[in-house]
Amino acid sequence: KNEVEQSPQNLTAQEGEFITINCSYSVGISALHWLQQHPGGGIVSLFMLSSGKKKHGRLIATINIQEKHSSLHITASHPRDSAVYICAVNRGSTLGRLYFGRGTQLTVWP
């Protein structure tokens, strides 16, 4: 079983819809990351968080340490949001090593 699980694996939405991607993990962590990867492209870090909630533009990330769960929300989704969204965690014992979820492929149609 993967230490980091994401759901859903694939997500299709209409432009303007509110989107939620979920991530759960089974290990102790020092931080959780949400990453974005466009087709054929590199990876962009969206958020790094260890507690609470962060917001950047239309993106919101939350984490519940007790429940070992995080969510990434996209408000007013747009076709340019179409990408793979990856959840990854730092385990405190291994410096910098990221443990990745399998990613969620998001497609937003106009």
Next chain:
Amino acid sequence: DAMVIQNPRYQVTQFGKPVTLSCSQTLNHNVMYWYQQKSSQAPKLLFHYYDKDFNNEADTPDNFQSRRPNTSFCFLDIRSPGLGDAAMYLCATSSTGRETQYFGPGTRLLVL
């Protein structure tokens, strides 16, 4: 702009022919990582450097080597590429290993 640069963006090599991928960074970060990402899979860490200290993942094949001649540059050497080594190779950096990782655009390797 400070960034992580990878060259080339696309690399074609022949089965068994050594190949070197390069990564450079202008962020002056201490930590540099190499990941392998195969189609529809999560990135897999191959190894990382903390300054000059090399840290190899236990399941990284011996076929993969790395060099970091200075803070700015890091190289991935594949001594004898096999068909199964065709993948996207991602370089990333982090200031001390406990912050956000900054990823390069990746090098897509094709093995013929």
